[in-house]
Amino acid sequence: MDTLASYDELPYDSLPLPETQPDFVAAVARLHGFDAPDPTRARILELGCASGGNLIPLARRWPESECVGVELSRVQAEAGAAFIQRLGLPNVCILHGDLAALPDDLGEFDYIIAHGVFSWVPPKVRQALFDVCRRHLSPQGISYVSFNVAAGWRRLQPLRDALVGRTASGLSAPARFEQALRVLDELDAEWTDPALRKEIAYLKSAAPSYLFHECLAEFNAPMSFGEFAAQLDAHGLRYVGEAGPRRAVVELEDAWGLTPEGMAGRWLDAEAALDEAEAIRFRRALIARADAACARPPASEALAALAFHADLRCDDEIDLGTACEQAFANPAGNAFPIAEPAMKAAAMILSMAYPGALAYPDLLAATRQMMADYGIAETLDEAAFREGLFRLVVAQGVMPTVSATSGGSEPAERPCAHDLARLQATLPGWVVSGARHVAMDLDAPGRLLLGLLDGSRTVDELAVMMHATLADTGQELPLEAVRAMTHRQLWLFARQGLLAE
Ligand SMILES: C[S@@+](CC[C@H](N)C(=O)[O-])C[C@H]1O[C@@H](n2cnc3c(N)ncnc32)[C@H](O)[C@@H]1O
Known part of the structure; x- marks a missing residue:
């Protein structure tokens, strides 16, 4: 397979995902008693990285890291590679290719990220993903693999079945998405189950690429935690912990003097029971090699x-x-x-x-x-x-x-945003990544202002420029109001670590 047409036609919104950032992953692993590698100089591999919206900000934050992305959709891989070239970042690349056919000489990685990939690919590629983790994880390395969980998806399956059944599979991804929106309206009128109606409301407002790839794509195979853990075992891998937010954690007293290894069976059973009790539908699993030290429930x-x-x-x-x-x-x-x-x-x-x-x-x-x-x-x-x-x-x-850091810089007399933020702000389709790897929801004036912050203009000159540009687009605001807005935005950029020292 040369490319993945559905993602070429309807590219995924490629965003920074805070729960995948290696310093957070390392901290969660440490809560589980597992000593993960230093994220600042790590080798990081992202599988199914779309256009690199998650990987590129990590590479920029840690210049001593080495980041490799792999993406099967040619359109997305090329968009990511072009962005990296414009930014001139030497420590990140995106390879266009199949994660199931990686070159042998890629070497070992301290962090392997696969978000939104495992449940959405054919069974063979799922197995290949675990093979990649086993082959390419360093001895203390951690993989982050998110997946749809059967316990929570059971209730939602009728919705996916209806969307798949009532839309035409031969249509292009954008046309099928439009058809799906009409089906959601029909289902909203027909169905009474509150959980399904809540999901319908959510899907109507979700990004088109999410609705398409979650509910209409050929593969969406939720799995029980027990089966996921068994597959890890079969691939020489082991569960370390959960990187997603949790309302409850499994706590096991080592009351019988069991070693962590001996506890693992009971721990995993308890995790599976928790999924059923809370109808969990999505997990962000952290995984290590089976020959690494055993993790335990968080302490x-x-x-x-x-x-x-x-x-x-x-x-x-x-x-x-x-x-x-x-x-x-x-x-x-x-x-x-x-x-x-x-x-x-x-x-x-x-x-x-x-x-x-x-x-x-x-x-x-x-x-x-x-x-x-x-x-x-x-x-x-x-x-x-x-x-x-x-x-x-x-x-x-x-x-x-994993380590203390100081806050962002205040706006200078002539504010200057860092190169990544300015490029993200000025290129359509790119999301600005804030401090701590959050996706910033900036409106058009916010993006415009950020794009202007090259250090050559005073705050007042920026306000005057914003005032004129907004007027050109039909937004006639008093200069004082634009001045206040400019100040507020600059402080927001500062809080999000977008301003250079
Ligand atoms: C649901 S998207 C998730 C994108 C991104 N990881 C995120 O979470 O925003 C799945 C991605 O995996 C890519 N993909 C699917 N099969 C692949 C394969 N065999 N090898 C590499 N990438 C693949 C798709 O093209 C798509 O970009």
Whole structure:
């Protein structure tokens, strides 16, 4: 197969995916007692990388890393290669080809990422993906493989079946997508199951490429966790842990003196039971070679050696004096109820430091200091602090990473955005990647402003240019309003680490 026509016709929105970034993956692995390699100088392989929206920002962040992407759709692979060439990044390349036929001399990788690939390819390619992991993982390397889980997909299967059955498979991907939108309207009128109706509403607003490739593509093969783990076993691989947010974790007491190896069977059974109990439909599995040290369920003690970042806000005045529950939300809109005063303080401290990351001892000390500053006399119990932080980390309200880092730079007199952000902003179809590998949802004026930040213009000159350009496009705004908007945007860019020192 020379190319994958469906992805040529309807390319995937190629975005940075925070849960795949190796410093986060390494931190999660460490929570599971597994010592993953230094991400800053790692060899990183991404399978099915689309046009590199996830891989390229990683390569830019870590100049000493070496990043290789593999992509079967010629259109996407070539778009990624052209972008890399324009950026002039020497440590990343995208190979056009089949992950099932990789050149033998690719060598070993510390991180292998395959997001949105495993469940959506033919069975032979699924096996090949595990073969690649076994052949190309370094001894302590970690693979990230996401997959659709049978426990949650059982309820959604009628929706995919109806979409596949009521649309014409011979149509081009864009034409079939249009037909699918009409079928969703029909199903909305016909069906009463609340779970399916919720999914219909979601699919109507989702990106066209998502609807097509998730619900109409030839392959979408959800698998039970048990079968996934058994296939890992058959390929000389082993489960390390979960990189997605979780409402519950499996906790196993080593009460019978079992070694981690002996616990693995019970742990995996408990993970499978959790999927059924919570109707889990998607997993982001971390995987290692079977001959590497055995991982175990995550343990809060491991937090002490990690660092943390969070971008949370609370719309109410934060009450540190009482243990009343307050809702904190991240920019993606996910809510995290927090009651413990110390955790509210920690959320505030991390959010003020964002995109910087604080090491555990510094976060603990800053939390103690904030509690004291607010006149809260009670001494902070470290065990309770650790457990509270652990819950937030598992839910991904707070993100773990492997080392502390400082925050972004403030807007300078003549603001200058880094080269990657400016290129992403000016090329249609590319998404701007913010600090911590988040996809930024910028409107047209925001992209325009970012593209102008080459360090040659003062903030005032930028505001005047924005004012004139907006007027040209029919948006007549007072200069003062555009000035205020320009300032706000610049501070947002600064918070997202887009501005050069
Ligand atoms: C659902 S998309 C996911 C893209 C990207 N990883 C992401 O999550 O945004 C799956 C990607 O895998 C690619 N793909 C499918 N089969 C492949 C194969 N055998 N070898 C390499 N890439 C493949 C597709 O072309 C497509 O870009």
